[in-house]
Amino acid sequence: MKNIYERQKDILSIIQGLDISPTLYHNAVEKYQALGKYLNDSGLKAEIYPQGSFAFGTVVRPSAKDSSASYDLDFICQVMGSRNDYTPKELRDKVEIVLKSNKTYADRLKIDDTCFTIEYADVGEIGFSIDVVPAADESDEVKQRLILKSLVPVLIDTAISIPKCNNMCKFRWITNNPKGLRKWFDEINAPFLSSSKEAEQMRIFAENRALYESIEEIPNELERSALQRVIQILKCHRNNYYARLKDGDEIKPISAIINVTVTKIAEHFNPNCTVFELLNYVLSELTIYGEHQYITEKDFNQKYGFRTVFSRPDGKWFIENPANPEDNLADQWNNDERIPNRFFQWIEIARKDLISSLEQKDNTQFRAILENGFGSVSVSEFLGKKYCGEATPRQITSQTAARPYSAQ
Amino acid sequence: MIFTKEMAHQQIAELLEVQSGLHIEAESETQIELTGDIFINCKSKGFFLSENYPVQIVIPLNSNELPYVIDNENRIAKDYPHRYDNGKLCLETETSIRIRFLDSFSLVEWIREFVETYYFSYEFFQRYGEFPFGERGHGVQGIVETYQELFQEKDPIKVFALMKAICEHPYRGHSLCPCGSNQKLRLCHGPIVMKYYMDNRLNKIVQADYKNIYDYLVNCYEQLRYREKAK
Ligand SMILES: [Zn+2]
Ligand SMILES: [Zn+2]
Numbered sequence A: 001m002k003n004i005y006e007r008q009k010d011i012l013s014i015i016q017g018l019d020i021s022p023t024l025y026h027n028a029v030e031k032y033q034a035l036g037k038y039l040n041d042s043g044l045k046a047e048i049y050p051q052g053s054f055a056f057g058t059v060v061r062p063s064a065k066d067s068s069a070s071y072d073l074d075f076i077c078q079v080m081g082s083r084n085d086y087t088p089k090e091l092r093d094k095v096e097i098v099l100k101s102n103k104t105y106a107d108r109l110k111i112d113d114t115c116f117t118i119e120y121a122d123v124g125e126i127g128f129s130i131d132v133v134p135a136a137d138e139s140d141e142v143k144q145r146l147i148l149k150s151l152v153p154v155l156i157d158t159a160i161s162i163p164k165c166n167n168m169c170k171f172r173w174i175t176n177n178p179k180g181l182r183k184w185f186d187e188i189n190a191p192f193l194s195s196s197k198e199a200e201q202m203r204i205f206a207e208n209r210a211l212y213e214s215i216e217e218i219p220n221e222l223e224r225s226a227l228q229r230v231i232q233i234l235k236c237h238r239n240n241y242y243a244r245l246k247d248g249d250e251i252k253p254i255s256a257i258i259n260v261t262v263t264k265i266a267e268h269f270n271p272n273c274t275v276f277e278l279l280n281y282v283l284s285e286l287t288i289y290g291e292h293q294y295i296t297e298k299d300f301n302q303k304y305g306f307r308t309v310f311s312r313p314d315g316k317w318f319i320e321n322p323a324n325p326e327d328n329l330a331d332q333w334n335n336d337e338r339i340p341n342r343f344f345q346w347i348e349i350a351r352k353d354l355i356s357s358l359e360q361k362d363n364t365q366f367r368a369i370l371e372n373g374f375g376s377v378s379v380s381e382f383l384g385k386k387y388c389g390e391a392t393p394r395q396i397t398s399q400t401a402a403r404p405y406s407a408q
Numbered sequence B: 001m002i003f004t005k006e007m008a009h010q011q012i013a014e015l016l017e018v019q020s021g022l023h024i025e026a027e028s029e030t031q032i033e034l035t036g037d038i039f040i041n042c043k044s045k046g047f048f049l050s051e052n053y054p055v056q057i058v059i060p061l062n063s064n065e066l067p068y069v070i071d072n073e074n075r076i077a078k079d080y081p082h083r084y085d086n087g088k089l090c091l092e093t094e095t096s097i098r099i100r101f102l103d104s105f106s107l108v109e110w111i112r113e114f115v116e117t118y119y120f121s122y123e124f125f126q127r128y129g130e131f132p133f134g135e136r137g138h139g140v141q142g143i144v145e146t147y148q149e150l151f152q153e154k155d156p157i158k159v160f161a162l163m164k165a166i167c168e169h170p171y172r173g174h175s176l177c178p179c180g181s182n183q184k185l186r187l188c189h190g191p192i193v194m195k196y197y198m199d200n201r202l203n204k205i206v207q208a209d210y211k212n213i214y215d216y217l218v219n220c221y222e223q224l225r226y227r228e229k230a231k
Helices: A004-018 A022-041 A088-100 A103-108 A140-149 A153-158 A178-207 A226-243 A255-266 A275-293 A297-304 A338-360 A363-374 A376-383 B005-018 B094-100 B107-128 B140-150 B156-168 B190-198 B200-230
Strands: A046-051 A071-082 A109-111 A116-119 A128-137 A160-165 A171-176 A324-328 B022-027 B031-044 B047-060 B068-070
Touching (some): A004 A226, A004 A376, A022 A046, A022 A128, A046 A178, A071 A088, A088 A103, A088 A128, A103 A109, A140 A324, A178 A226, A226 A275, A275 A338, A338 A363, A363 A376, B031 B107, B094 B140, B094 B200, B156 B200
Antiparallel strands (some): A116 A128
């Protein structure tokens, strides 16, 4: 008999395994707080706070070519004052100078267009790196403009400005609002979180007896809701799917799109659901949004009613960043149609792998689907040989493999 | 590689040991037909396939025709470019298959190397929109590609010239290489193509393919001339 519930549990245990461990979490928090203290001690008044997956609690270990891939954790270093107090280049230089003047940081530092990366990965261990993006408060003029456009104006207050270098390393300001986005996410996530809170505390406590003496010591940030798990499952499946494509790196959908669209879809769903009930709903909704590829905006709205997570006025894809009305998360989709085409093909595959195959496939088939979806390294790491058939899969040598041919 | 009934039965017995989902469905003086499921369990390029496929396998007897597979339950999507309308699977060029089994045909190895790989490519393509090992051009193009690989020569014109020479002349290492390099054959393509001159079985395969390509080119030329006139 196929035990669907057990298969779901096994998928969850892979995701739990790929999530950041409490030890690593505490280590990362300690490191970014120490960095904040160092900056302030050095006379740079600044606040460091997490953004992206680390802020949302949706971190997954990147799909590993080798098994020691490290986590990329993203932070904002918001320097006191507004953008009117600096040129973009001045702000960036200010942070750079302080980071370089301390050997601990200077030795681990890598610099690119928008951020400073501090590597904490130790040899042979799963480590992490901290990406620090310098920023200043957004100007009042811009905030006023955003408030007028925003569906959730209360989020705008935390908007920031980031020095971004275009070609020729000319810096200009880019508006962003990671704190606002986190606030938006946390509010939608709250009911989901409270429904799983108790079970999560018990799980984390049971798995980390050496770390915590009581449940009260467990930071809330380590608890995961069904919503967070769904985002993690999809991100991990995405990593493995796009890693197989020749142009995967160019057309992989950004994590922000998964975070925002899944959260918007989940907003009106029953927060007491299981992970897989929500996943099923999210994937079926995303499949409906895929219809935007084939029918007009008018027909879509007529057929599918009030569905606004993705829209396509005048043929242009649009996914609004809820914390920044001027930010279209699907910007790139309008420059390269491979991105939306492949995105919805991926959704179709994810739906087969994560929903229908659980009841349709036998054990060895299911094992193959798990390895395709989550990577064979991770599946073996967290499930061992479970679901493996008697025969190990035969390796096809690609250089000498037959290629399909038709004479007509 | 002509199957007598005895040889066919012996190989079928070996095949049924590894593919126990198959059975003999029908048998006549001219062919044996197997039906049932084949189980495929392989991996490559980070993709795993573990799946059963319903098939009909036809093994022609006392004939030079190769065995073939029919997707009798339409498991392959209609729009997949490598399935004939009658359900026959486009496994590989006959050239590749015949050369692979030049010394002796093995049904078990044929299934493993050509049929399993076919389904693997199919599933990979359905999932990722790409062929894991590439695909052959249709018709004559695929045959020329096969020889481009066999002769390790990228230029199709040179390949065609080499095929022509193999069909029409004996091997002479000191004469000029037909590829037009102005070098002696033995210092140019000779070492690679020599066996196609010397081995009768290989020579026959090249003869058949050369005739195919030649007829195709003549046909194209005729059509072109006809169109010119019509203007
Ligand atoms: Zn074909
Ligand atoms: Zn030559």
